Each structure stands twice: as C-alpha cells, then as structure tokens.
Amino acid sequence: MTATPAGTTGTTETTGATDFTSDELMEVNAARALADATTCFVGIGLPSTAANLARATVNPGLVLIYESGTIGSKPTRLPLSIGDGELAETADAVVPVPEMFNYWLQGGRIDVGFLGAAQVDRYANINTTVVDRGPDKPEGRLPGAGGAPEIASNCGKVLMVLRHSTRNFVERLDFVTTLGHGGGPGDRKRLGMPGAGPTAVITDLGILRPDPSTAELVLTEVHPDVTVERVRAATGWELTVADTVGTTEPPTPHELAALRALKAAGKPGKETR
Amino acid sequence: MTATPAGTTGTTETTGATDFTSDELMEVNAARALADATTCFVGIGLPSTAANLARATVNPGLVLIYESGTIGSKPTRLPLSIGDGELAETADAVVPVPEMFNYWLQGGRIDVGFLGAAQVDRYANINTTVVDRGPDKPEGRLPGAGGAPEIASNCGKVLMVLRHSTRNFVERLDFVTTLGHGGGPGDRKRLGMPGAGPTAVITDLGILRPDPSTAELVLTEVHPDVTVERVRAATGWELTVADTVGTTEPPTPHELAALRALKAAGKPGKETR
Amino acid sequence: MADIRSLQDAVADLVHDGDTVAMEGFTHLIPYAAAHEVIRQGITDLTLVRMTPDVIYDQLIGAGLVRKLVFSWGGNPGVGSLHRFRDAVENGWPRPLELDEHSHAGMANRYVAGASKLPFAVLRGYRGSDIPTRTDTVSTVVCPFTGEELAAVAALNPDVTVIHAQQADRAGNVQMWGLTGVQKEAALAADRVLVTVEEVVEELAPRPGGIVLPTWVIDAVSVVPGGAHPSYATGYSTRDNAFYQAWDPIARDREAFLKWIEENVRDNVRNSEGALTR
C-alpha cells in the first residue's frame, strides 16, 4: 500500500458549463488511463478511487486486484482500507496474501499497477519511507513500502496518481522506496525488472509521461484552465515540457456523477457512525 | 508415495484359538506401532491399512495425513489410492499439495511417516526407483520416489512396513531413493535431517529396529510361531539378532475383526463393479 | 480470456508437436478426455509433466507420442505398475522414453517456482538420495543468512497445462473443488491453459475448498461431461476403481493395449467420451 498525502484538498474550478474540483479532474483522468486494462493492482486512496471510477465508466469489466488477496472485487462504495469486507464479498476469488504476491503479481498476471506516492522524482522513482527534515532533526516517518516495490517491478506498466506540489515532486528523493525508471533509460532492464514501469503520472494539474529516449517525466497534458507555468512552479525540478502540451478533456457529466456517487456511498465510516 | 511389492500373499497360520494370516500379523503390529502418535503421514498400501487400523483400535484420535492434501481423513473403507474422494470428504482440512509438502511436512508438523518399500538395506535406506536385473538387461523400473525422501527426512520418526524376503531385504540397494540411516550413526545429523529416521521395520515375520549405537537394523521381535532362522533366511544380509528376541502378541479378536471389516469395506472397486 | 469451444478445436489450437504438456490431477479431476483427443490428433514428441503419471500417461506413452517424462511417482495407484511406461523405459517400445525424475516435494516446488515466475525453488530435500545423480534440474543453494546448503529445483513452465474442473461460467471463469492438488500452480506456470469442465453454469457459487481460476488466465474451456473418467469429479462422479484394475491386464500386453486404444480412443464413433465432446 502506498500512502497518499493527506491534507491537500482540491480547489473548486469552473470550466464551461460544469463545476468540478481539481481533485475530480485528477480522479477522472486517472480512471480514463485504465480504459484498456484487463487487470489492475490497486493501491488504496486515490488509485482505488480511480480504479473504481474506471469500472463505473470507461471499463466496466476491469478486474480490480487488492493486495489483501481479492481478485475481481466489485465494491459499490469506495473502500476505506484494502481489507474492507466488501472487497472480499464481491470478489471472483480470494487468495492468501503470499499467493497474491508470488503467483499473481510476480507471476506477471497483472497489466497495470496503480500507485500513489509521497515523493516522486523526475524518473518517477518513489519515496514512501522517510523524509529528511533537516540536519538537526530526526527523519520524518512515512508508512513504508507496502506492496509498491514489487508492484512497480512486476506489473505490465505502472500508473501513478498524486497531488502536484514541490513537496511531492522533488529534485532528489530522500529515500528510494520503489524504483520507477531509476537513473534513466536502460536501468529497469539492467535490473531485470519485467514490467515497463511508470507510463503516466496523473496529478491535479495535468499528466506527466516519461520521454521514450530519456525516461524523464515530461509534461504532456494540462487540465483545463491550468497553465504550464503553474505546473512548473509546483514541480521541484526543472520540468521538461512537451513541444505540444495537450489539454485534457473536462469530465463528462456522467463521469462526474459516477465519481460523486462513489464518494457519497463510500464516505468512510458512514454506516457505522 | 512408496510402492509396496504386490504378488506376495500371506499364508494362513494358526496360533492358539485364533486363525490369522502372516499379512494380518504384519498389519496388526504396524497399527500398534502408531499407538502414541498424534499425526501420521500415510503412504498408500500397507501403511494406509496400518494407519486406518490404528484409528479403529489403539489410537482412535490419530490424525491421518495423505500427500494428496488431506489432513485428518477418517475413511470408513481402505482407500485404493491416496486421492480417493472419501479422504477429502472426511478430512478436517484439505490443503494444496505444495502447502502439504512445505508447511506441514517440511514444517515439522508430522510425528510419524509410514512408508512401504521395494528394497531395504541394513540401515533402513529405501529403493523405490530402479532394480538392477543383471549386466545385459535394462534396469527394472519401479514407480519412483513419490513423497518418501522428504517424509523420511522431515517426520519426527519413520515406520516401515513390507513383506520379508531376500528380494526386498537386500545387501546393497541398486539405487538409494530415500535415506534411512545412511551408512550408519551420525549420517542423518551430518546431512541436517531433522527427524529421527526409521525406528522400526515391521514385516510379516517380525520387527527390526535400528541398534542405537550402530544404526543397523536388528531383529528384536518375531511374530508367533516364526523362528529367528526363518527371518535370517528371508534377509539378504547377515542379520544381527537382539540378545533377547521377543515375540509379538497375537492379534486380539477385536484387532482382527476391525482389520477384516476395513478390508471388506475397502475391497477396491467394490462399489463400482 | 477463455473461449468456450469444442475439445477438438481447443486441443488442435493449443497443443502442438514437441510441446511440454502438464495434464495434472492428483487422482481426482484427471483430464482423460483431453488426453484422448491428443491421441486422436496424433500430437507427438511431447514432454509430459506430472507428479503422479497414471493410466492416462500410460496410454499416451504406449501410443508413441511421448519422448520425455518429468515426474515423481509413476504407477497405477493401489493396483501396480504402469506397464506401457515400463515397456518404454525398459525396452524402448514403442520409442525410448527419457526421464526427469524427482520427489513429490521437489515437483510441487518446481510448479510453485513456475507459477511464481522464479527460475528455481528451495527446499530441504533430496538429502542422501541418488535422485540428483540422474537429473540436471536439482542443484543446491546456500542460505545467505545461515550458511545452510539446501536443495534448489528448476522451475517448471509447461507450454500447455490441461486440467479438468467441475464448472465454468459463460465468461470462462472456472471453479474446481475437492482435492485440487497442484492444478492451480500447473495452470499458472504454463504459457497456455486448457480446461475441460463438467458443465457451464450461470454463476459460480463459492464452494468450501473451491479454487477459482479467472477467465483471463485460461485460453480455452471445453465442456466435456465425464471428461475425467475413470478418474472422478467430486459432486459429479466417483472414481471408477474397477477401470483402474481392469487396465492392468490390458496394459501388460502390447497388442491388447493397441486394440484398446483403437477401439476406445481412436475410433471416435464408438467412443462415448468423444461423442460427448462435440
């Protein structure tokens, strides 16, 4: 499980006839990235929102796989944890956790790994372990690796979703928990990693994709009303920008309705409060 | 699974008031050897007969474990194979075969491994792979190792049951499939084998046990009306005989009745013919 | 995703001359009908893999389709030898049979490594045994923490795994229950997977001991009621122990064997199993 930084809330934006937040832009675009996948290994938090939204919109047949051992979960609400009961009850199969990691993940059965992150660098490497808080302070503690190192290594490809800020998009990771593209092209191959690695990082500002020749993340799309300068300012390294930067399609009314319905149903603790 | 040589049938003997065969003597004594066990990894054939008879007589709580994955099978008839349906239907748990060998057997969870054999040598090593049929002839093919090498290595101790003849009790194995006591004391320890190894070989003539100081099989008991000379003649090496050779207790009427009931119920193919 | 299709087409598409094929089943759920279709199609030069090769492998070997057997115990359980297997090994009839022989623990772990896409598995096994002298798929590794030397066995990754299960749904998801042996590992270790099933049901109801293989790890599902006979399918049939005993005299004699295969397998019209597969 990979943590998603809490505390940042989306700001409301207006585009055309539709009202949506920057978080919703991120979530909708993350879901769209799963349009062609058969199977997705789902991290909790934003990745789980995206994967469940994909099932409700662009990819109803998408097989959701959670590290708690569920294959083919079909939750009606957003799970709070990767072990919520509904994930097991609606699954095609529930397998022991070691089997999940050995036969299904390492076994190369999963198309897409969907991860969050606390820190990302320009090669889409991930830190979810510790942050340096200065020379006289102890390291700040993050949750740790969870499934991420082997998800990133063994899935066919990796998608990432996180909010865009200089705190998250950093020049240099304080700790490499999970390898994305290492130090550049060829590093994954040299390390014998079966999957293609990160192919897109979807944020509340736009979408970054690795350049095929350098493996460095490049800004390829911005969300409606987001400027390239704003993305640069929120990125902790000198961001490379594609020759032509596209603009993502605004959420459709159907996508927004589906997302809001999922979130309303999935209000954590709703039914137990 | 270890093969038991077919084709030898017990001869009828008379002792006191009871009629029983030499096979029945072997089977009853083999069952008695399980009196104190909690769990038994059961080979098919004679070991399975013995283990099921133990459940019907000296050890009703004995947990039978078959390599097909069944834990706590309680068959009402002798299974023809280690995969008969009744073994699973009456089990406390059915586990995948890899789990059986890794968690339960290698995991050191099983008190007694009960094996048959095609050839045994004086150190209770076992051959179930190939037999030498002379210089100009191809090797004779036996079924192979099955579970025996790791059963003999990892169970707390090993019991063996097979019919006594110079064909089976040989001076030198043509192939070591399964290590018993190797070349003598210390060999198991040197090889890092957790279990104590073979502690008794029960035959239709009597019982052989390894000498604590030499690890060589010694004749410690004969069955009623069997002479030491007859056992020597049926053994392919110069058999060491204990200073005092005991005589096994004849089968009780209860033991005989239970054994015959099991065999009658377990007549192979009975219900499908 | 699994297509639901005829056994004839599925075997023709998925099993090729020279393939390494695992037809698994631990007494239970042995895919006899699929193996008979392999015989009818004369798919040959096979390397067969199985922990417990029994009568069905005896038939494939006797039919001359097998060049190598990877196994750990070859017999007719509770009855005796596999005579066609012995004849091939001892006398090279109808062709020589190469062997790669292991213990059960080793074979089970070879499948586990295969399903895990690891090149090898580790076990505390083969100690003091002559088995490693006759195979190049057993070696050793040293624990980097304790220094203990352990057995390493090479992964098994069949070209094709063929299994029989009780049920599939229309999407090609499969469920089996009862003794499920190493079937999951054998399927997940293979490049291609063919599953024969007793029936197609609207929905796979979760069962105690049930194992589900999702459609996206299976290439084809063929509906073959009774396709495990003389083995059995818990909930559908019982083991035909009489057949296993009747097999012994048939397999002892080359002519009797050939006649049996001709009449019961190759002659599709007289083969009720064949009829059921269309």
Add this chain to the structure above:
Amino acid sequence: MADIRSLQDAVADLVHDGDTVAMEGFTHLIPYAAAHEVIRQGITDLTLVRMTPDVIYDQLIGAGLVRKLVFSWGGNPGVGSLHRFRDAVENGWPRPLELDEHSHAGMANRYVAGASKLPFAVLRGYRGSDIPTRTDTVSTVVCPFTGEELAAVAALNPDVTVIHAQQADRAGNVQMWGLTGVQKEAALAADRVLVTVEEVVEELAPRPGGIVLPTWVIDAVSVVPGGAHPSYATGYSTRDNAFYQAWDPIARDREAFLKWIEENVRDNVRNSEGALTR
C-alpha cells in the same frame, strides 16, 4: 493440542517479556482483545511483527512495550499516520523503536519461509530500492540454473503468533474465513499459537474460503466475542471505520493517548472487552 482457556491465562502463559510476537490480520480479524490483555499484563520488550501494523500496534508501541517493529506498511488505513509509531521512531517516546523494514512481498515470503521451516525465501524483489541498505534480513542468492541474482529474505519465526478467528470446536480446531491474509503462515511459523475466537461451535462446517487450523498446531483458544473490534470478523461484525477515524486525534496527543489506554484498556472493569473475556 489447544486448550480452551481464559484470555488472561492464555496470554500470561504464552506471551513473555522479550518475545517476538506476530499479531496478524489484514484489516480483517485483527486480535485487538489479546493485544489489550498484553497491555494490561504489561508484557514488555517485545519485538512486534506484522505486514500492516495499524492501530493496535500503535497502542502497544505507545504503551511502551515494544523495542522493535518488523513490518512493511505502518499506517491507519485510509485515515493517515500512526502517531504513536511516528513519535517512537522520530522522538524515541516513550522509548526508541528499532525497525526492520521490508516490502509486503518480502514480508509475506519471510512468513512462508518460517512456516516451511526454511531459513530463507527467494523473490524477485527490492530491485533498485534503498530498503536493503537498512536491514540485514535482505540479501541475494544466485539461481544455480540461470545465473540470475534474486532477493533472499530471512525467515520469520515468531515466538508467539496471536490471531483472531470466527470459530473453534470443542477440541480446539479453528476455522476462519473471509480475508485470511498471512494468518496461516504466521501461525505455522511460530513456536506458540494463541487464537481468540468469536464462539465455540459443535462442529466446524466447511465454508467457502475457510481455512482450518487443526488443534494440534495451536496452544490455546480463548473465546472473546468481538475480540477483533474495531477490526471485524466476517459473519459476525463489520469494520468500525468510525473508530479508526476517531483514533487519529487520540493518538496525536501523548496525554490523550495515555488517558485512552488507562480508561479503555487498563481499567479492566470499565472495559467491556475485558468483561467478555472471562
């Protein structure tokens, strides 16, 4: 063989100062009541092991009973940080906390090795990660067949594993179902096993997805209805997500935390859970 006995006696007999203890559960079936009994008895200097240490480990750490944590993801799922865990790691309060940190795949395989009584397990993992620089329980092995270098992780063999399950029978056989995580591995890897259960039933009816642990691998069974709360037991309760969210402000503040432990755990009389365990 498992004795069915009070939680108080079972914990006192099976869990000792300085032990390595695994209290497993993947969100589901987390043995809260047993951990609270450990707090009440003040059993200390523990090395705690778990893939996903959550609120219950936060409580044990905050109570000052833990010297080392072996884990792969430490958080309050869906809510945020474990503040007591962070306070111990970052500030050494109430005592320093040593860490042995892995990935999930590594931890799962460490349990598998432990249950298999192997000294290590092999996986294709940790590649390019800094994790191995901070632990001495990750190393490498080379495949003797292909030459590939793979990760080796040291086996985990806890002194005691504590789990919660739905049911036991009178003989002490246990069945759990739903998400069963790594509980079987954690139990079979341990020297001693304590299971708390929702209830004792006359017979364990086989369940879809059910895992049975036979009585002869368990030391004690304690009947503690609701013993997984705020985690849950499928078939008996649902996850109290509100509790997990309410925990966040409690755990942020040392005083609030100590007061909560005093009132809800140590003060047995006011603790409904404690009342249920007698």
